[in-house]
Amino acid sequence: MRELAAQIRDEARNLRVLFVTNLRAEDLADLGPDGVLNNAQYYTQAQADQMIRGLQELGVTVNAYFNERNFIAAAVGEEWPRDGKQPIVFTTAEGGTGSGRRALIPALCNLLGLPVVNSGAHASTIARHKFHANAVLRQAGLRVPDTWQFREGMWIGPHPPLGARVIVKPTYETMCIGIGEDSVRFVEEDFDAFVADSHRSFGQSVLVQEFISGEEVGVPVLRIGATHALPALAFRRSGGEPFWDRPRTFEDENLRADLSITPFSGAGVAPGLLEHAATLAFDALEMEGAGRIDFRVDADGRPWIFDTSECPPPLESGSFARSLEQLGFSYQEMLAVWLGVSLLDAGRLRSPTRS
Numbered sequence: 001m002r003e004l005a006a007q008i009r010d011e012a013r014n015l016r017v018l019f020v021t022n023l024r025a026e027d028l029a030d031l032g033p034d035g036v037l038n039n040a041q042y043y044t045q046a047q048a049d050q051m052i053r054g055l056q057e058l059g060v061t062v063n064a065y066f067n068e069r070n071f072i073a074a075a076v077g078e079e080w081p082r083d084g085k086q087p088i089v090f091t092t093a094e095g096g097t098g099s100g101r102r103a104l105i106p107a108l109c110n111l112l113g114l115p116v117v118n119s120g121a122h123a124s125t126i127a128r129h130k131f132h133a134n135a136v137l138r139q140a141g142l143r144v145p146d147t148w149q150f151r152e153g154m155w156i157g158p159h160p161p162l163g164a165r166v167i168v169k170p171t172y173e174t175m176c177i178g179i180g181e182d183s184v185r186f187v188e189e190d191f192d193a194f195v196a197d198s199h200r201s202f203g204q205s206v207l208v209q210e211f212i213s214g215e216e217v218g219v220p221v222l223r224i225g226a227t228h229a230l231p232a233l234a235f236r237r238s239g240g241e242p243f244w245d246r247p248r249t250f251e252d253e254n255l256r257a258d259l260s261i262t263p264f265s266g267a268g269v270a271p272g273l274l275e276h277a278a279t280l281a282f283d284a285l286e287m288e289g290a291g292r293i294d295f296r297v298d299a300d301g302r303p304w305i306f307d308t309s310e311c312p313p314p315l316e317s318g319s320f321a322r323s324l325e326q327l328g329f330s331y332q333e334m335l336a337v338w339l340g341v342s343l344l345d346a347g348r349l350r351s352p353t354r355s
Contacts, residue, residue, distance in 0.1 A: 001324075005333040007349060012059030015339070016085040018114070019055065019064045020071045020105055021048050030177040030250045033168045035203015040175040040254050041094055051092075052313055054335050061085060068095050068104060075112055086348060087348070088339060089116040092311060098204055099172050100125045115346035116336050118289035127285050127310040130171050130207045131156075131229040137305055140284040142277055144305050145210035150195045152205075154237035160187045160208055167247055168198050169206040174309065176250045178202055184211050184247050189303075212296035212304045213245045217264050219278035220292045220312060220323040224341050225351065227282050229275035230323045232264040261322050268301035276304055285310070285351065289341045292319060314338065 008015070024042035030129070031037060038325040043051075055062050063080055065071035071093070072081065080087065091105040096312045107121035119127070126132050131149040138144050146164075149156040149171065160166055162189045171177040178198075185194065197207050220230040236242050266274070279291040287310050293305040312320045316331045324334045343349035 001222070001224065001327075001329070001334075001337050003322060004344075005329070005336040008060075008336035008340045008343075009058060011349070014085055015060040016087045017060050017062045017339070018057050018071065018075070018080070018082060018087055018089045019052055019062050019091075020068065021051075021064075021066060021091065022068075022095050023048060023066045024141065028174075031201055036097065036170055036173055036177055038094065038097065038173075040177055040250070043092065043171070047315060050316060051335075054316070054332055055090070057226050057332050058336055058339075060339075065234050069094050070298065072104065072108060075108060075114065086343075087114060088343060088348075089102070089347075090298075090314075090339070091113050091116065092314065099170075100127055102128050102320060112316075115342055115348055117311075117342045119287045119291065123285050123287045123310050127287065127291070127308045128172050128174070130169075130209070131205070131287060131305065133308050134209075136284055137308075139279055140280060142281055142284070142305055143302060145212055147210070148208040150199055150206040151201070152210065154195070159296050160191070162187050165207050165211050167211045168195060170202045171207045174307075176248055176253045179247050179249050181246070181249060182250070183249070210300055210307065211247070213299040214296040214304070215242045215244065215264070216248060216294050217274065217295045217303070217335070218319050219274055219276050220290065220320045221282040221287070222290050222337065222341065223282070223288055224344065227279040227280045230320075231326045232266065232274055233323055234262050234264040235319075235320050236260050236262060261319055262319075263326060269300065269303065273301075277305065281305055281308060283335050287346055290338050 022042040024039045024044055026039055028040055029037050052062050052064055077117050089109050092101045093105055102124040106116050106124050109116040111288050119198035134144050134147040134178050167184045196207055216235040219232045222228050280293050281293045292309040292312040295303040296306055297303050321331050321334050
């Protein structure tokens with residue numbers, strides 16, 4: 001990784017990063033009259049400036065676009081200087097609603113022959129569809145909670161068994177959107193009415209998933225030729241207490257800032273188990289570049305994959321930067337590695353001799 005970061009620093013003057021994101025202007029909320037609101041998944045101007053500044057401090061040229069429409073117009077018309085610099089797209093954009101919205105920019109970049117940071121269109125879609133991702137991971141032999149989907153007024157497949165303790169959440173979202181204290185419940189007589197109400201309030205399919213009590217752990221993953229798991233992180237309350245028998249809610253993460261990210265000791269988990277599960281999940285979902293696999297680790301030390309991220313937040317305070325920090329990498333080096341692996345995959349950079 002260090003050689004790759006050094007290569008990007010050496011090549012920085014020859015790179016042009018086309019940075020695409022959505023800016024959050026309104027107050028944080030997760031649900032509106034027409035369903036899920038995406039603004040928690042957008043960045044503030046200060047956060048966008050941090051990412052842009054981090055890229056510029058590497059020495060690369062940055063062209064910033066603050067919505068997909070502006071980027072699409074520029075990309076189709078190749079509206080940037082013809083100065084010989086290699087363009088590469090760094091996108092966190094996910095405007096619009098429903099499934100597949102994260103795939104828009106990677107798919108366009110594939111059509112136009114532009115290298116894009118991290119996963120392509122397929123992985124960007126399936127990793128954000130919790131029901132489909134769960135099915136793929138189960139088929140790959142990974143431990144995942146039992147999962148059901150409610151869509152258009154009906155269950156897709158079997159009904160959750162009476163008495164099961166489950167969590168109810170939107171199918172396509174991140175950032176704990178749609179999750180509150182009442183999202184974890186038992187399947188009882190009034191359960192279908194609660195799910196139907198959730199379907200209406202979410203404005204999208206509902207995921208019902210067996211709720212696993214345990215430590216919440218994220219494992220960042222990076223692919224440089226082979227897939228590598230990086231140091232695991234525990235997501236806990238701000239005071240350091242594990243979430244364990246309760247969900248991490250939208251209010252916890254976004255309104256009260258009741259969340260901390262700390263190194264996970266791995267106590268009680270068989271050596272290599274988390275790393276093997278994370279890299280296998282990353283490969284099964286056809287992720288590229290950088291990603292993160294999220295687990296609940298139960299009282300018996302068994303890791304259960306409950307969520308996947310094909311593009312972890314590229315912020316200095318984010319999980320990926322915190323993980324690489326444990327290996328002695330700076331924030332700018334993290335961004336350099338992300339650019340490097342994507343240029344390697346696109347055949348625009350020579351392969352490093354070591355990782």
